[in-house]
Amino acid sequence: MHLxxxxxxxxxxxxxxxxxxxxxxxxxxxxxxxxxxxxxxxxLADVESNLNYRxxxxxxxxxxxxxxxxxxxxxxxxxxxxxxxxxxxxxGPEIFVxxxxxxxxxxxxxxxxxxxxxFLHVSTDEVYGxxxxxxxxxxxxxxxxxxxxxxxxxxxDLLVRAYHHTFGMDTVITNCSNNYxxxxxxxxxxxLLITNLMDGLQIPIYGDGLNVRDWLHVEDHCRGxxxxxxxxxxxxxxxxxxxxxxxxxxxxxxxxxxxxKDESSIRYVEDRLGHDKRYAIDADKIRAELGWEPRxxxxxxxxxxxxxxxxxxxxxxxxxxx
Numbered sequence: 001m002h003l004x005x006x007x008x009x010x011x012x013x014x015x016x017x018x019x020x021x022x023x024x025x026x027x028x029x030x031x032x033x034x035x036x037x038x039x040x041x042x043x044l045a046d047v048e049s050n051l052n053y054r055x056x057x058x059x060x061x062x063x064x065x066x067x068x069x070x071x072x073x074x075x076x077x078x079x080x081x082x083x084x085x086x087x088x089x090x091x092g093p094e095i096f097v098x099x100x101x102x103x104x105x106x107x108x109x110x111x112x113x114x115x116x117x118x119f120l121h122v123s124t125d126e127v128y129g130x131x132x133x134x135x136x137x138x139x140x141x142x143x144x145x146x147x148x149x150x151x152x153x154x155x156x157d158l159l160v161r162a163y164h165h166t167f168g169m170d171t172v173i174t175n176c177s178n179n180y181x182x183x184x185x186x187x188x189x190x191x192l193l194i195t196n197l198m199d200g201l202q203i204p205i206y207g208d209g210l211n212v213r214d215w216l217h218v219e220d221h222c223r224g225x226x227x228x229x230x231x232x233x234x235x236x237x238x239x240x241x242x243x244x245x246x247x248x249x250x251x252x253x254x255x256x257x258x259x260x261k262d263e264s265s266i267r268y269v270e271d272r273l274g275h276d277k278r279y280a281i282d283a284d285k286i287r288a289e290l291g292w293e294p295r296x297x298x299x300x301x302x303x304x305x306x307x308x309x310x311x312x313x314x315x316x317x318x319x320x321x322x
Contacts (some may be wrong), residue, residue, distance in 0.1 A: 030074065085186075182218070
């Protein structure tokens, strides 16, 4: 198997590349990454010398570069590359449309023309919009994105679906809940809180802190993606969620306790524009069809994540300085 991974120097992508090289030693992995602020080659420094790994510094929107990559005839594509931070999409939406929509279409077209066997597209639960106090997102929940980021991801999902139905491409979409774990860029909630507290800074909490997210350990997510890549049905969508619903305040208090801090470290800030109230995923389909089960609980995963950032200061501090 020659697997083409896009965005493999990002948070989820780097964890996925590392897992593939460890658990599928007969696979070759080509990793394309533009190395924007959130793409970090240091996240894969431990596999750079692996003979089955190749890194290509390129933009998925660059047709010349993608022509060269697809000329190597990859068997499958795992597409992670995306602009993903909601706050940044509010202050600068254009790059989200360019990368997430046009970049995905560019990849789909090259994959179609070169006869790629499977195109797996990694997406988000944010395409479904916001839930009330009850209910779960399923694979048939209508799309109702509320931020420029989620709208751009919804657009890319629909393009993947269209390439399956129009051209008969073997595509699979996965939509995940909020990820946490090693190598997450420190602008995101959990690493932001941990690294701020390590530096003796206050931690910012939007609004009343009662927005709810379903938290999924990145390693469990990557195992779900691999199952979908190898065993998922063509044209299908699989939701991957942790069934670990927590408010932002619960996350903050948990981290404060683990780091022996109190609530005087909390700083409430003006709420994000269009802030969705609650996300939660029904992952029954991937459990029933593909046998996926998470290996991490939040009660063990959060302390392990805090410990990882405490012991990997050399990885995150240069990013935080930016």
